[in-house]
Amino acid sequence: GNSVTQMEGPVTLSEEAFLTINCTYTATGYPSLFWYVQYPGEGLQLLLKATKADDKGSNKGFEATYRKETTSFHLEKGSVQVSDSAVYFCALLSPGTDKLIFGTGTRLQVFP
Amino acid sequence: NAGVTQTPKFQVLKTGQSMTLQCAQDMNHEYMSWYRQDPGMGLRLIHYSVGAGITDQGEVPNGYNVSRSTTEDFPLRLLSAAPSQTSVYFCASSQGPGGNTIYFGEGSWLTVV
Numbered sequence: 001g002n003s004v005t006q007m008e009g010p011v012t013l014s015e016e017a018f019l020t021i022n023c024t025y026t027a028t029g030y031p032s033l034f035w036y037v038q039y040p041g042e043g044l045q046l047l048l049k050a051t052k053a054d055d056k057g058s059n060k061g062f063e064a065t066y067r068k069e070t071t072s073f074h075l076e077k078g079s080v081q082v083s084d085s086a087v088y089f090c091a092l093l094s095p096g097t098d099k100l101i102f103g104t105g106t107r108l109q110v111f112p
Numbered sequence: 113n114a115g116v117t118q119t120p121k122f123q124v125l126k127t128g129q130s131m132t133l134q135c136a137q138d139m140n141h142e143y144m145s146w147y148r149q150d151p152g153m154g155l156r157l158i159h160y161s162v163g164a165g166i167t168d169q170g171e172v173p174n175g176y177n178v179s180r181s182t183t184e185d186f187p188l189r190l191l192s193a194a195p196s197q198t199s200v201y202f203c204a205s206s207q208g209p210g211g212n213t214i215y216f217g218e219g220s221w222l223t224v225v
Contacts, residue, residue: 004154036216043218044155044202089154093214098143098206099170100214102154 002027006090006103013080013110021075021106023064023090031092033057033066033073034100038087047075047088080110115139118203118217125193125224133188133220135203141215143206144186148172148199149219155202161186162208193224 007022025033035047035057048057053068062077073090090103119134137144145160147170157170161180175197177189186205190197200221206214 034214044216046213046215049213091155096209098209098212098214099145099157099160100147100155100204102147102156104152104154 002031002092002094002101004090004092004101004103006088006106008104009087009107011106011108013108015082015110015112016079017110019075019077019080019084019108021088021090021108023073023075023103025071025073025090025092027071027092027094029095030068031094033064034091034093035062035064035073035075036089036091036102038089038105040086044089080108082110082112084108085110116203116205116215116217118201118220120220121218122221123223125190125222127193127195127224129193130189130191131193132190133201133203133222135186135188135217136184137186137203137205137215138184139205139207139215140183141205142183142208144180145170145204146176146178146186146188147202147204149202150199158188158201190222195224198222198224 003026032051034049036044037047048059050057050066056065087105091100116137142163146158147155149155159178161167203217
């Protein structure tokens with residue numbers, strides 16, 4: 001079946017450091033891929049998405065590229081801020097459905 | 113711009129009590145769903161609906177009931193709460209299959225003691 005695997009956290013960084021959160025997936029067909037973010041005490045917000053191979057999603061300085069050859073959708077940001085501290089979820093959407101399959105989430109802690 | 117509205121945001125229940133988590137959306141979306149979020153497990157699909165009058169089970173449906181009498185509302189019922197149902201619950205909606213953006217509510221934090 002379809003699944004998403006994320007690197008375990010927490011990821012602890014100093015402000016302005018480079019961020020990578022790894023995400024790989026297993027799916028039949030060509031799923032859409034998403035990153036959601038959950039700030040402390042809040043709900044889920046869509047951060048970025050990509051719907052086909054080689055697409056790059058970007059938002060708020062975050063980027064992720066849909067790599068079909070490596071079945072990956074790693075999240076990157078060149079310079080993190082304290083305000084980026086949150087839990088990040090990678091997710092996929094199987095073609096023809098609106099059922100999201102989530103990874104376990106990665107907590108990011110950024111210190112000044 | 114209400115989007116997806118969930119109530120209540122916080123609730124404490126005693127084992128065996130029943131309650132309903134409310135979810136409403138004002139975007140005329142056909143597709144609605146409920147997820148639960150547990151530490152180390154991400155979000156898992158409980159039930160979903162592809163339109164008024166149509167519901168189906170997701171990955172973890174046991175202990176929960178749903179109905180969809182209108183396009184706007186999709187309540188989640190716990191008939192006899194158990195400590196294992198302590199979780200954060202998210203309602204979501206979208207226009208339908210095809211990679212459209214899925215919108216989430218702000219979550220309902222439920223504790224069963």
